[in-house]
Structures are given as C-alpha cells and as structure tokens.
Amino acid sequence: MSKKQFFLGMLLAALIGGVVALAGVSFLIQPQNAGTFDEKQQASFVNLLSGEEFTIPDGINFVASAQIVTPAVVHVNSQVAIAPRVQQRDPIQEFFGFPDPRGEGGQGRGGQMPVSSGSGVIISPDGYIVTNNHVVEGATKIDISLENNKRYVATVIGTDPTTDLALLKIDATNLPFVRFGDSDDTKIGEWVLAVGNPFNLNSTVTAGIISAKARNIGILKNVENNLQIESFLQTDAVVNPGNSGGALVNLAGELIGINTAIASNTGTFAGYSFAIPSTLVKKVMDDLMKHGAVQRGLLGVNIQNVSPELSEYLNKTFPVEQGVYVGGVNDNSAGKEAGLKEGDIIIGIDGRKVNNVSNLQELVARKRPGDKVDVEYIRDGKTSNTKATLKNFSGDTNIVKREIPKTFTFEGLQFEDVKEDMKKKLDLSGGAVIKMNSNEAWKKAGARNGFIITSVISDSGRTRIANAQAMIDFLESSQGEEIVVLGMFPDGTEYYFEVK
Structure with missing residues (x-):
C-alpha cells in the first residue's frame, strides 16, 4: 500500500467516525420512549435537572410556603395502654415462690407502652391542633413536639372516626399556625x-x-x-x-x-x-x-354512582353519564320530606355539580342538622330542584353536645371519670381512669395509663371507687398506707397492684 492510499484510508475512517458520532449525539438529544431509559440514564436525567441550568418556573416558590408552614406542623406521639399478658397475679404462685409473671419490678412485658407516631397542624395561636383520629385513637397520653423542640402534653378535645379527624389542645399561646385555604x-x-x-x-x-x-x-x-x-x-x-x-x-x-x-x-x-x-x-x-362532637346533617337516601354497570343491572338507560342514583329514601328523612324518590338522579347540591357519591357525601357533610340544602335532580328526564332540611341520625335537628371530661390530680397522678361508652362496654357502674402517671412509686408498682380503678383495699377495708373525685378523696385520706389497687384495662383484662 502506498503512502497516498494509507492517508486516504485514514481520512475516510475519520470522516466515517465523525458521521457516526454526530448521529449518536443526534439520537441522544431526541425525545426517547420512557420505557427505553435504564437506571443510569434516569440517574443522569436527575443530575441534569439538579444542575445550574435548571430553574423553577416563574411564579412557583416552594421556599416561601415551606417557611410559613413548617413551624406550625408538630410531631404527635401517642402512648397506648395495653394489658399485661397474665390476667391476674396468682397468690398460690407467689406463696410458693414462683417468679412474678410481670417481670422484675412488677413492670411486666405487657405493661410496656406502645407509641403511635404521627403529625399534627396548629390551627390557632392558642394551641388547637388538628390531626388524624387514627394517630391518637386509644391514647392515654399524647406528647406534642414543636419544630423548635418545645414539648407539651395534649388534651383530646374531640374525635370523629367518620372523617378520621381529631382536635387536640396544648396549653400555650402565641404559637405559629396555618391558615385554612379553600x-x-x-x-x-x-x-x-x-x-x-x-x-x-x-x-x-x-x-x-x-x-x-x-x-x-x-x-x-x-x-x-x-x-x-x-x-x-x-x-x-x-x-x-x-x-x-x-x-x-x-x-x-x-x-x-x-x-x-x-x-x-x-x-x-x-x-x-x-x-x-x-x-x-x-x-x-x-x-x-x-x-365536643361532630354535627352530621343527613339527607337520608340510599345512593350509588351512576355507571354503565348500574345501568345494565337495573336494565334502564340513564340520561346522564355522571351523577348519584337514589336507590331508596328513608322514612322520616330530609330526602323524604323534600320529595325525593327512588330512581331520582342527584346532579347538584347548592349549585355545585355532583359527579359521584363521594362528592355528594362531602358536600352534605359540611352541613349541620337543621341546615337547608338545594338539591338538583333528574326525574323522568326532567331536571328539578328541591329544598331539603337535613336531620341527624336520630331523625331530628337537635345539636349534640359532649362534655370534656374533668381531670383530677394527686402527687403526679391524673385521673378522670370513666366515659359512658366504656362503662357500657365493660359493664361498670363507675371507676377512675389513670390519665397520666408521673409518680415513680405507682409506675414501679405496675400502674399504667388507661387503667381503670374500680376499688382499693386499705387497712380500713375495701372501698368502691365511683369516680375520679372519689379516688382523690381516698388517696388524701390514706397517705402513708400500703394499699391494693384493683381494676381492669380497656380491653377488660382484670389486674391489681400494691403501692404505698
């Protein structure tokens, strides 16, 4: 091969290499199918977005919103009482020297306090906090940590399992809070x-x-x-x-x-x-x-989403593709009094379009018993409106109130009366619930938050505990005595412990 042929070959190879390189660059900058990206390509794409070339579109400012909200979002830690694994201490076992099933110090593995962790939002400067019901459900103590690391113990003002919401209160003022938007x-x-x-x-x-x-x-x-x-x-x-x-x-x-x-x-x-x-x-x-309780206004109708499946099941053609089909109307209900009938299709509430059951339920749930709502519906292909006065679950328009339990304290112990639903569940006539316990002697003896005290035994005999005030009265009159505290946990497990 001559030198001239050699250089021509090298030049041709360089040209071909350049064309291939340009074609590769052209291919890489073309929009690719998302399914063709491998892990490295995805990582590169993320790195590109995080580079100096990337900017947030005009009008979007995450920083300002985060700075406003973060100080008003709290950490919620809820202690939930559980019963010991052994229902009762056995006097025969103790007499013969068998180990205390509660473990060393009477604390017991079953006496541990599991913790539910979640978040909450301060909605007022005087310490009202909204959170989920499932975060605080069954809690015997609720600890609140602010973003600046300040700590508080919260009181439950009320809960609503139907929306999974709860309202808490801490004893503080001038707190940062988040304003409600629409x-x-x-x-x-x-x-x-x-x-x-x-x-x-x-x-x-x-x-x-x-x-x-x-x-x-x-x-x-x-x-x-x-x-x-x-x-x-x-x-x-x-x-x-x-x-x-x-x-x-x-x-x-x-x-x-x-x-x-x-x-x-x-x-x-x-x-x-x-x-x-x-x-x-x-x-x-x-x-x-x-x-202290949610006021629910009810329309009193049985409802389903309008859908092709429902149309096929009922063997009828709907005049609309979206809406809420009335499958039945309850007696003595708001819907009945407003003239709604089975087969009607609700398409609006108070001028707002209704597409599905969830939409309708939310719009009605914003109202209270006694409130009037304008219901737009279709019957026999004709659109009509009617006014309905919402009722509560009892069929009237009364407001339901719930009194916040009063608490009583004594030497690091906090008690409250047993709630009516718990009395009914456990078949109790009374008792005092340990709401909070920072008394070391009681902790060591096996006292746990949520434990319901029904009676106590002292030198003067056995005393029935009717309520929290009765427990305080007993403790004040029995200081220095060895006493036996009897009762049960919220799940009905009976238990007792001795304390001075």
Whole structure:
C-alpha cells in the first residue's frame, strides 16, 4: 500500500467516525420512549435537572410556603395502654415462690407502652391542633413536639372516626399556625407541599401536584353507623408513615388538606397519597371546638354512582353519564320530606355539580342538622330542584353536645371519670381512669395509663371507687398506707397492684 492510499484510508475512517458520532449525539438529544431509559440514564436525567441550568418556573416558590408552614406542623406521639399478658397475679404462685409473671419490678412485658407516631397542624395561636383520629385513637397520653423542640402534653378535645379527624389542645399561646385555604378552589395539576414527620424525621417537606379530587379508597369502613366520609384529595407528593395528620398546603402556605393515607403494596409511598379536604376539616374542627362532637346533617337516601354497570343491572338507560342514583329514601328523612324518590338522579347540591357519591357525601357533610340544602335532580328526564332540611341520625335537628371530661390530680397522678361508652362496654357502674402517671412509686408498682380503678383495699377495708373525685378523696385520706389497687384495662383484662 502506498503512502497516498494509507492517508486516504485514514481520512475516510475519520470522516466515517465523525458521521457516526454526530448521529449518536443526534439520537441522544431526541425525545426517547420512557420505557427505553435504564437506571443510569434516569440517574443522569436527575443530575441534569439538579444542575445550574435548571430553574423553577416563574411564579412557583416552594421556599416561601415551606417557611410559613413548617413551624406550625408538630410531631404527635401517642402512648397506648395495653394489658399485661397474665390476667391476674396468682397468690398460690407467689406463696410458693414462683417468679412474678410481670417481670422484675412488677413492670411486666405487657405493661410496656406502645407509641403511635404521627403529625399534627396548629390551627390557632392558642394551641388547637388538628390531626388524624387514627394517630391518637386509644391514647392515654399524647406528647406534642414543636419544630423548635418545645414539648407539651395534649388534651383530646374531640374525635370523629367518620372523617378520621381529631382536635387536640396544648396549653400555650402565641404559637405559629396555618391558615385554612379553600380546597374547593384547588385545581388538578396545582402544586402542593406535604409537611410532616415520616419515619420520625421531623419537619419533612415534599412537593407534588393535585392528581385528583373526591377520591374514595375504602379505608374508613364500618365506623359509626357507616356514616364514613371519603372524598380525598389525591396527590403525588411523597407521604409515608408518620405523615398522617400533617399538612397539605398550597404555595400560599394555606391548609388545603390533612394527609391521611397512602395507596401502597409495601406500606411506604408508591406514588399515591390522600388528604382530607380543608373545607371538611374546618367544619369538623368548628364542631369539635364548639360542641365536643361532630354535627352530621343527613339527607337520608340510599345512593350509588351512576355507571354503565348500574345501568345494565337495573336494565334502564340513564340520561346522564355522571351523577348519584337514589336507590331508596328513608322514612322520616330530609330526602323524604323534600320529595325525593327512588330512581331520582342527584346532579347538584347548592349549585355545585355532583359527579359521584363521594362528592355528594362531602358536600352534605359540611352541613349541620337543621341546615337547608338545594338539591338538583333528574326525574323522568326532567331536571328539578328541591329544598331539603337535613336531620341527624336520630331523625331530628337537635345539636349534640359532649362534655370534656374533668381531670383530677394527686402527687403526679391524673385521673378522670370513666366515659359512658366504656362503662357500657365493660359493664361498670363507675371507676377512675389513670390519665397520666408521673409518680415513680405507682409506675414501679405496675400502674399504667388507661387503667381503670374500680376499688382499693386499705387497712380500713375495701372501698368502691365511683369516680375520679372519689379516688382523690381516698388517696388524701390514706397517705402513708400500703394499699391494693384493683381494676381492669380497656380491653377488660382484670389486674391489681400494691403501692404505698
């Protein structure tokens, strides 16, 4: 081969290499099918977004919203009492010197206090906090940690299992708080932030968008006469265990939802999370604050979503593709008095469009017994309107009030009266519940929060305990004596312990 041929060959190879390189670059900058990205390509894409070239679109400011909200989102730790594994101490075992089944010091493995961890949102400067009912359900003590690490013990003002909400109160003033926004104005595709304490990681902020509204995921089942309300905001902001009860806010830092649930096969975030809309939260909080119980206005109709499946099942053609089919009307109900009939299709409440059952339930749940709602419905192809006066579950318009239990304290012990539903459940005529216990002698003896004291034995004999005040009176008159405390845990397990 001559030198001339050699150089021509090298030049041709260089040209071909250049063309191939340009073609490769052209291919890489073309939009690729999402399914063709491997792990390294995805990592590179993320790195590119985090580079100096990437900027947040105009008008979006996550920083300002996070700074407003984070100080007002708290960490909620709820202690839940459980009974010892052994129902009663056996005097025969103790007589023959067998080990105390409660373990060393009488503490007992069964006397451990499991802790439920979640989040909460301060909604007023004087210490009212909203959280999920499932975060504090069964709690005998609720510890609140603020973002600045201040600690408080909270009192439960009221709970509502039908919406999975609870209202707490701490003794503090001038607290940072989150203002309520209007979840009705929230649009699908709108940016939102989720703030909470996932996996005990305090003050965690994640971002996402509103993915859908009025979602029913069937997480609240068989609660209080099947009056559960599920009309969740769905978002792709990352939410994990511990976020429950935390804030979902818009970019103005306004509360538009309380994070409640995730859809996951693993128990951790898999792309879908759900929040109770703020319009419903505000109504429930107002009720609990004013009355101690939620005031539910009911339409009194049996309802189903309009759907092709229902159309096929009933063998009838619906005049609309979306709406709520009335399958029946209860006697003495608001719907009955308003003239609603089986076969009607509800398409609106108070001028708002109704597409499904969740949507209808949320709109009605914002009302109270005695409130009037305008119901738009279709009957025999004709659209009509009627006014319905909502009633409560008892069939009247009375407001239900619940008194907040009064607590009594004595040397680090806090007692309250046994609630009526617990008396009925355990067939008790009275008793005193250990609400809080910071008395070391009682702790060592085996006293646990939530334990119900029914009687005590002292040198003067056995005394029945009718209520918390009676327990305080007994302790004040028996100081210095060895006493035996008898009672049971909330699950009915009987137990007793000795203390001085």
